[in-house]
Amino acid sequence: MSDRPVRTRIAPSPTGDPHVGTAYMGLVNLVVARQGGGQFLLRIDDTDRTRYRAGSEEAIFEALRWLGLTWDEGPDVGGPKGPYRQSERTALYREHADLFVARGAGYRCFCSKERLDALRDEQRARKETPRYDGRCRDADPAEGARRAAAGEPHVVRLRVPTDGTTTVRDLLRGDVTFPHADLQDQVLVKEDGFPTYHFASCVDDHLMEITHIIRAEEWLTSAPLHALIFAGFGWELPVLCHMPLLRNADKSKISKRKNPTSLLYYRDAGFLPEGLLNFLGLMGWGGPKDGEGGASREVFTLDDMVRHFRLAELALGGPVFDPAKLRHINAAHLRALPARTFAARALAFLADESRLEALAPLVLPRMETFGQLAQVADFFLGDVTQRPDLLVPARKTPPEQAAAAEEAWFALGDALEVLERVDPWTAANLDQACRGLGDAAPAGWKPKDVFMALRAAISGKTATPPLWESMELLGKSRTLGRLGDARRALPEPSKKAQERREKARRAPPAAPAGAGGPTGAPTPAGAGEA
RNA sequence: GGCCCCAUCGUCUAGCGGUUAGGACACGGCCCUUUCAAGGCCGCGACGCGGGUUCGAUUCCCGUUGGGGUCACCA
Numbered sequence: 001m002s003d004r005p006v007r008t009r010i011a012p013s014p015t016g017d018p019h020v021g022t023a024y025m026g027l028v029n030l031v032v033a034r035q036g037g038g039q040f041l042l043r044i045d046d047t048d049r050t051r052y053r054a055g056s057e058e059a060i061f062e063a064l065r066w067l068g069l070t071w072d073e074g075p076d077v078g079g080p081k082g083p084y085r086q087s088e089r090t091a092l093y094r095e096h097a098d099l100f101v102a103r104g105a106g107y108r109c110f111c112s113k114e115r116l117d118a119l120r121d122e123q124r125a126r127k128e129t130p131r132y133d134g135r136c137r138d139a140d141p142a143e144g145a146r147r148a149a150a151g152e153p154h155v156v157r158l159r160v161p162t163d164g165t166t167t168v169r170d171l172l173r174g175d176v177t178f179p180h181a182d183l184q185d186q187v188l189v190k191e192d193g194f195p196t197y198h199f200a201s202c203v204d205d206h207l208m209e210i211t212h213i214i215r216a217e218e219w220l221t222s223a224p225l226h227a228l229i230f231a232g233f234g235w236e237l238p239v240l241c242h243m244p245l246l247r248n249a250d251k252s253k254i255s256k257r258k259n260p261t262s263l264l265y266y267r268d269a270g271f272l273p274e275g276l277l278n279f280l281g282l283m284g285w286g287g288p289k290d291g292e293g294g295a296s297r298e299v300f301t302l303d304d305m306v307r308h309f310r311l312a313e314l315a316l317g318g319p320v321f322d323p324a325k326l327r328h329i330n331a332a333h334l335r336a337l338p339a340r341t342f343a344a345r346a347l348a349f350l351a352d353e354s355r356l357e358a359l360a361p362l363v364l365p366r367m368e369t370f371g372q373l374a375q376v377a378d379f380f381l382g383d384v385t386q387r388p389d390l391l392v393p394a395r396k397t398p399p400e401q402a403a404a405a406e407e408a409w410f411a412l413g414d415a416l417e418v419l420e421r422v423d424p425w426t427a428a429n430l431d432q433a434c435r436g437l438g439d440a441a442p443a444g445w446k447p448k449d450v451f452m453a454l455r456a457a458i459s460g461k462t463a464t465p466p467l468w469e470s471m472e473l474l475g476k477s478r479t480l481g482r483l484g485d486a487r488r489a490l491p492e493p494s495k496k497a498q499e500r501r502e503k504a505r506r507a508p509p510a511a512p513a514g515a516g517g518p519t520g521a522p523t524p525a526g527a528g529e530a
Numbered sequence: 531g532g533c534c535c536c537a538u539c540g541u542c543u544a545g546c547g548g549u550u551a552g553g554a555c556a557c558g559g560c561c562c563u564u565u566c567a568a569g570g571c572c573g574c575g576a577c578g579c580g581g582g583u584u585c586g587a588u589u590c591c592c593g594u595u596g597g598g599g600u601c602a603c604c605a
Contacts, residue, residue, distance in 0.1 A: 013605050048604055113603075120602090129532055129601065155603055173535070182533050182601085190603040197605050221534055221600045244536080244598095251597055279542095286543050286553085296544065298554055315543070318598060322541050325555045335568080 006036025008212050011201065013045040014056035017262035017477065018063035020321070021216060021246055021254065024280045026069040027305075028243060029214050033072075034306045038211070042074035043204060044085045047194045053423070063263035067273045068302060073208075081208040086200050093195040096203045096233070097156050097188065101141065105232025106188055108144035109136040110154045113191075131184035132157065156189035158198075158228060166224040171212075171241035172314055178224040186225050198222060202229040205238060214241045214311070217318075218253070241311065244284055247318045254321055256420075260484060265477035269383065270349050274301060275330030281305050282329070283319040299332040350381055358473055362465035379459040380473060384482055386489035390456035393449040400444075405490050407442035408453050410501055412487045414440060415454055416480060425476045427468035434468075457486030 008029040012022045026040075033040035042064070044057055061076060073079025083089055100106040109132075120130040136144070137159065148154055160183045167177045188199035195203070205213060220242040230237045248258040255261065260269075266276050278300055281287070286296040288308035300308075337345065351359070359377060366376045374381065391412070392404035415437055422433045434454075438447025455467055458479055464470055471479045493501075 011605090015605075045605065051604065109603095116603085127531070131601085170535090176534070178534075184601085187603045192603080194603090196603070201605090216599095217535065218599055219605095223534095242535085247598080249541080253599075282542060282554090284543090289544085291553095294544095295553070298542080316536055317538095317543095318536070319543090320541055322555070325542060328555055331568095 004209065004211055006033055006038030006212060007041065007208065007210050008033045008038070008214055009041040009043055009205070009208065009210050011043040011045040011204075012060055013048065013051070014060060015048070015051040015053055016056060017264055018056075018060045020259075020261045020263055020266070020280075022060070023064070023067055023069065023263055023276070024246060024283060025215060025243065026064055026067070027277055027280050027302075028309075028311070029212075030069050030071075031302075031306050031309050032212060032214060032311055035309070036211075039072040039079075040069075041079065041081075041208060041210070042071035042084065043208070044075050044087075045197065045200070046085060046087045047197065047200050049087075049192070049194070055423075059264065063267070066267050067263070067277055069277075086195075086204065089200070089204070090194065092207070093189065093200060093203060094193070097195070097199070100188070100229075100232055101144075101156060103232060103234075104141075104159065105229075106156050106158050107137055107139070107141065107185075108148055108154045109157045109185075109187075110144075110147060110152060111135055129182075134185060137185065153191050155187045155191055156199075157185040158188055158225065158232070160185055160225075160228060166227050168223040168227050168237075168240055170220065170223070171239055171312060172316060173242070176220070176223070178221075183224060183228075188229070198225050198229065202226050202233075206230070206233070206235045210238050212239045212241060214243060217242045217245050243314070244316050244318045246283060247320045249320055249322075251318065251320065253318075256480075256484075259321055259323070260477075260481045262477045262480070264475075265481045268475055268478045269481065271326070271330050272333050272345075275333040276326065277302055278333065279326040279329045281309070282325075283321070284314040284316070285309060299329060355473075362469055362473065366465065376465075379461075379464070380470075384458070384460040384485075386482075386486050387456060387460050388486075388489045390460070390462055391453045391486055391490060393445060393452070404442075404444075406493045406497060407445065409487055409490045409493055411437075411440075411442060411445075411450055411453060412457060412483055412490075415450075416483050416487070419471075419476075419480060419483070422476070425472060427466075427472040430468040430471050453486075454483070458482045 010022060010026045010029055012018070030040045042061075044060075046052055046057070057075070064071070071077065073081060073084060075082075075084040078084075097106070101108060111132075116132070119133060123130045136157070144154075161180050163180060165177050165179050166183075167175050169175050186198055187196055189195050204210075223240055223242070227237055246254040248254055250258070252258070260266070263276075267273075278298075281300065282298055287298040287300050288304050289296045290308065291297050334342075359380060363373065363376045367373055378384075388405065391408045392401060396404045415434070418433050418437060419430070422429050434451075437450055441447050441450045451467055452462060455464055455470075456462060458464075458467075458471060458474060474482075
């Protein structure tokens with residue numbers, strides 16, 4: 001790491017919308033690479049075929065390009081260390097897995113999933129930390145090789161020393177020590193032959209000559225595993241740096257439940273890339289200290305950041321992502337635009353020709369002059385002021401309103417869950433997916449009340465073009481964003497009420513057929529490591 | 531629960547042994563103004579707690595509390 005040129009990377013996985021955390025990591029990694037005169041790479045971490053979402057990779061490219069976080073090497077631009085898509089590197093992983101096993105750093109494990117599940121349940125019942133019991137650990141490697149060659153399904157595991165500790169040096173926190181007793185023989189290659197994150201990432205970081213691994217703090221506890229993998233290969237470990245996690249207002253890890261997290265949302269809602277980047281740069285950092293007497297300045301550009309940012313001085317408290325502050329920073333950048341630039345960018349934001357074309361069939365029947373366009377199309381063109389009063393059925397009497405607000409909160413939550421899974425985002429699909437929502441209407445609500453709540457949430461009014469067409473045109477990120485806004489405009493039900501509701505949902509009295517209702521817990525946004 | 535990380539105004543942060551603890555957002559007030567913004571001024575508001583170390587702790591150490599993360603053939 002000493003005199004090699006600085007090389008950093010982000011490795012998002014294409015499992016959903018491009019995440020604001022990806023942009024945060026991208027920003028820091030880009031800045032550090034630029035400061036070191038090196039390269040910033042983009043690697044797509046798509047080793048989990050079950051979570052892969054079509055179009056997600058393109059959306060990541062698009063969002064990062066929009067932000068101006070351009071990569072020097074990546075799947076689309078190529079580079080000397082490619083390929084940069086992990087699914088295209090399987091031969092490399094297989095080769096390295098064999099080498100790893102040959103070196104005795106890992107071993108083949110033939111335990112069945114059933115056995116491991118049973119083991120885990122047992123351990124949990126005894127209130128122990130679930131971990132692999134090492135049954136295959138000391139089997140004869142030659143025997144393992146023979147069974148593997150015979151095509152017997154198996155995984156490859158890391159051989160963690162039975163005693164002692166591993167200490168990793170984090171750039172921001174110093175040495176962090178993990179007893180091996182708390183680690184387990186992690187799976188490195190899955191039964192399907194694909195590597196797990198841990199393995200692929202280490203192999204790639206080495207082969208791509210990454211010098212600084214800058215990633216989110218959630219990875220800190222797997223750092224010793226990675227250190228062991230690098231050591232197993234006899235490779236030099238890059239500099240490790242774990243960044244604090246972006247937080248919701250309640251300090252939990254940022255989530256789409258409590259914040260818009262999709263970069264596409266911020267783009268479509270009319271934030272400037274330089275504004276969002278600036279705001280992200282403020283997370284953990286006070287801005288360039290180039291003011292009077294070294295005063296810090298919190299409105300700055302990417303170039304300023306490259307000039308002044310000091311990774312080692314980053315604040316470690318998990319910063320709360322505050323939309324109000326983001327708007328303020330964005331406003332500063334907006335107001336600095338020369339009139340000419342403003343005009344060009346405003347035009348680009350409002351609508352390109354194809355978007356106006358799509359708008360035509362929805363607004364034409366509802367307008368007589370262009371003078372009425374803005375009024376009819378207001379919620380397509382810009383932000384909406386939420387009207388909590390419109391989210392509950394109009395005929396509810398004032399005493400019923402409070403209870404109805406709670407019902408609306410839950411109904412919007414259900415809608416959010418259903419809508420998140422709609423792909424592709426078309427009116428027909430939306431219609432199909434939301435059928436069950438009407439049937440699942442709260443007691444005392446008619447199906448149309450639920451759809452009126454959705455209408456009010458996306459538009460702030462009760463008279464609009466057809467719901468599904470409107471949602472389609474509005475786009476997924478903004479639709480979900482507004483539903484979330486509407487929900488936050490309502491008082492949040494008590495924890496108790498939420499638990500009660502959760503329980504009722506798990507054991508539905510009579511699930512309406514084809515309701516498509518929410519079943520399993522939704523997977524949290526896969527920001528990947530970036 | 532085990533392990534790991536973290537801790538200055540409600541929020542983002544400055545501070546790196548001696549400061550009236552600074553700035554920004556938000557909030558409140560005033561000014562400017564035909565209105566609303568923007569802008570200017572003022573105000574509100576923080577070192578979680580307990581031990582040490584030290585002449586002196588927001589700052590260093592330990593503990594505690596609180597928050598967060600992580601414990602998958604997901605990343």
